[in-house]
Amino acid sequence: MTAIFDVRNLKKTFGGLVVTNDVSLSMAPGDRVALIGPNGAGKTTFVNLVTGNILPNAGSVMLCGEDVTRLGPTQRVRRGLVRSFQVTRLFPEMTPEEHVALAILQREGRSGRMFASHRAMPDVMQEGHALLSRLGIAHLARHRVSEIAYGQQRLLELALALALKPKVLLLDEPAAGVPQSDTARIEQAIADLPSDLAVLMIEHDMDLVFRFAKRVVVLAAGEIIFDGSPDAVTKDARVRQAYLGSYADARSVA
Amino acid sequence: MQTVFSIGVDAFAYGMVLFVISIGLSVTMGLMRVVNLAHGAFAMIGGYIASYAARDLGLAYAVAVMLAIAGTILIAIPVERLLYRRIYGQSELTQVLMTIGITFCIIGIANYVFGPTLKTIPAPDALRQPISLGFRTVSAHRLFVIACGTAVALGLWYFIERTAFGVKMRAAVDNAAMAAALGVRTEVVYAVSFAVAVGLAAFGGVVGAELLPIEPYYALRYMVTFLVVVSVGGAGSIPGALAACLLLGAIDTTGRYLMPEFGEFFFYLAVIAIVWLFPRGLAGRAE
C-alpha cells in the first residue's frame, strides 16, 4: 500500500522549547490509527502542525504524494485532509440540514452560488439526508443546532467531516464530553466510516482506542516513542514509563 | 528652525493631551473589555464644567479643574451603574450601540444646555505667558500640558505597579474569573477604575481645551482619535498608549502646520495606514 498521508521528521519549537521533535507518521488508505500520549505530550501541537494552523520549523507533510507543508488549513481541507474538533464547533443558529448542505456545496466548489437555495438542489438535499440518516440524526434535520443535545451535535460534527469526503480524517477526541448513553452511537458511527478512508484518532479513552485502532502511536514529550499493534503497546517498557512516570511525577507534585 | 521647534513642542503637548484623555479608556478596555465610544464625551463634560466654573462663576483655574474632575465622576457613576453594567461581557455590537447612544445623548444635552458655541476655559496669567528656555521661548501652557501628561503617566504607573489596588487590577485584567476566585472584588475594581478613567478624561479635557476646543460635537470629532490610541497602543498598556499618542500627536500637528487645508484628510489616512500596518497594535499582541 502506498502512503496517502505521510509526515516526515516534523519539528516545532516555541522559543527554546522543543514541542515536536522529529515526528514521522505514515498512513495508507483504510488505516485506523490511534494517537495517544500523556497530557502535555504535544498532541495538540501535532494536530495544529498537520492541519496547517501552525508552520513547522523542519520536516514535511505529504498528502496523496503532494507536499502540503507550506499550505494553509483551507488548502489542506480542499485536498482531502479534514479534521473534527475536540469541542464541537457548529453554527448554533443553523440546522443540521444546512450544515451538511454547506459542507457538500463547499466540497463541490458551489458554496459561492448566489441564486437558488440549497433546498432547490435535489442532489445536495439527497446526499445530505442520506448522511444524516446514516448517523441517526435525520429526524433533527430542521432543528436549530442550539436546540439539540450535545451527543447529537457530536454526530453532526462527524457528519460535517464526512460530507467533505476526506481522504484523511483526523478525529480529535470524538467522544469527549458525550454522556455515557450516547457514546455507543458515536462509536458505531466511527466503526461505519468508509473503509478506504485513512483515520487518525486522538483519544484518551483506552477502551475506545483498543476497539477502534489497528495501530497505536504513542507521543510523549514531543516524540513518538511507540508505533505498533494495540496488543504490544501495553507491554512496551517506554510507554509504561511515559505514562506511569508522568503519573508518579504528578503524585509527587500533589 | 523655529517652525520645527514649535511643531515639536505642539506635537508633544498634543500627544500628552491625547494620552491623559485616552489612557483611562485604554485601562478600562483592557479591564472590562468594553468598547466605550462615549469616553470622549466625559472629557467634554469635564471641559464644560471647568468652563462654567472658571468663566461664569469666576473661580480659580485649579478649583475649576478639581470641580470638573469631581463633577464628571459624579455624572459618570450613575451612568456606569445603570447602563455600562448591562453591557459588560456582551457582544461588541451591543457595546458599540449602547455607548454611541450615550454619546449622542450627552452631545444633545450639552448642545441644549451650553449651546453650539465654543467654550473657553480662562487660564491663570502664569500659564498665558511665554517662557524662555534660554535658546527658545515656549508657551507656558504647552509646558504645563506636557508636565500634566508626564505626571499622569508616572502616577498611573505607580498606582498600577506599586499599590495593592494595582495588583488587584492587573489580576483582574489577566483573568477576571481567577481574580474573583482569589477574593478580589472585581466589581469594586471595575467601579474604581471606571471612576479614575473618567476623572482622567475630564482632567485631559480641561487642560487640553486649548488644543481640543470644547464644543458639543467634541465627543464625535475626537472619537476615532481616542479609539485609535487604544487600538494601536494595545488596551491596558501605558507605554503602548504613550507611544501611540506621541505618534498621532506628531502626525496631526505636522499635518496642521504644513498642510492646514488637508490636515484632517492626512490624519485619517495616517490612522488607516497605522491600523493597517499594525492590526493587532504596536506591541503585536494576539487577541
Added chain:
Amino acid sequence: MLSGSDTLSVTGDRRARLTRDAIGVLVILALGIAGYFLFPNNLALLTRITAIALLVLSLDLVTGYCGVATLGHAALFGAGAYGAAIAAAHFGIADPIAMLAVGIIAGSIAGLVSGVVVLRAHGLPQLVLSIAIIHLAHEAANKASGWTGGSDGLAGIMPDAVFGLWQFDLWGRTAYVFGIVLLIVVFVLLRQIVRSPFGMLCRGIRQDPVRIRAMGGSVHGTLVRMYIISGAVAGAGGALNAISTQVVGLDSLSFTLSAEAMVMLVLGGTGSLYGALIGTLAFLWFEDVVSAANPFHWLTIVGALLIAVVLFAPKGLYGSLASYFEHRGRKNP
C-alpha cells in the same frame, strides 16, 4: 434514500418560500401605493426613506449576515450618490437608468475598497478603520470641491425622463415610483442571495469562522464579495437619492448617517431584510415627527432610543415580533 414524501416536501418548501417572498413584495407594494395616495405632499420624504432603506439593507448584509460591525457604511452610499451626481453634472449622463448604473458601480468599488480595508483587522481596530474611512471620504469630498461642490453640495443634476416616458415632476411622483420599483427589485434579488449557498456561507462565517475554514471555505474572500454586493445596494440607494433630490451634499458621506443607519438596522432587527426595512421606516417616520416638533432634541432622542433598544429589545422590532410569534406557534401547534 429520499422517500416520496421528502421529495414532495422539497417542492412544498419551494412553494412556501415563493409564497412568503410574494407576500413580502406585495406588502412593500401595498405600503408604496398607500403612501402615494395618503401622503401626496410628502413623496419627497417617502423617496428619501426608500433610498435610506437601501443603505440599511446594504448594512444588514455585512453586519447582520456577516457579523462585521462598521460605523462607516455611508461611504458606500455617498459613493453611489456622488457617482451618479458627478456623471450627471460633469459628464452629461442624464438618463436615470445610466445614473443608477454609475451609482451602483461607484458603490461597488467603494464596497471593495472599504471591505478590503475594514476586513484587515478585527474587533476594536476594525471599528476604528471603519470610522476613519467615513471621515476620510468626507474630507476627500469636502476638499475635491471642483468635482463635488464641497460643502455647498453638488447641484445641477437634471435627470431625463425614465425610459423617455416619465418626466421627473415637481411633486416627486416619478421619483417615488422609481424608488419603490428599485426597492422591490433589490429586495427580490437580496432574498435570493441571503438564502443561497453564498448567503449560508456568510451566516456561517458570522457564527464561527474557524469552522468555515475547517470546511475549506475562504472567509476573507467571501466577506469581500459580500462587501461588493453591499456596495452595489448602497450605491443604488445613493443614486436614487441623487436622482430624486437632484442635489448631493456632504451629509451623505457622514459619520452621523453611518451611525444612524446602524441605529435603524438595530431598531428593526439585524440579520433579516424585513428588520432592515421596518427599522428604516420606523426611524425616519419618528425623525420626521420629532424634528417637526422639536429639532433641538433630535440627537438626544436618537441616543435614548438606541439605549432603549439595547436594553429592552436587543433583537429589534422585527426580531422581537418574530420570536414572539415563534414562541406562541410552538405553544399552540
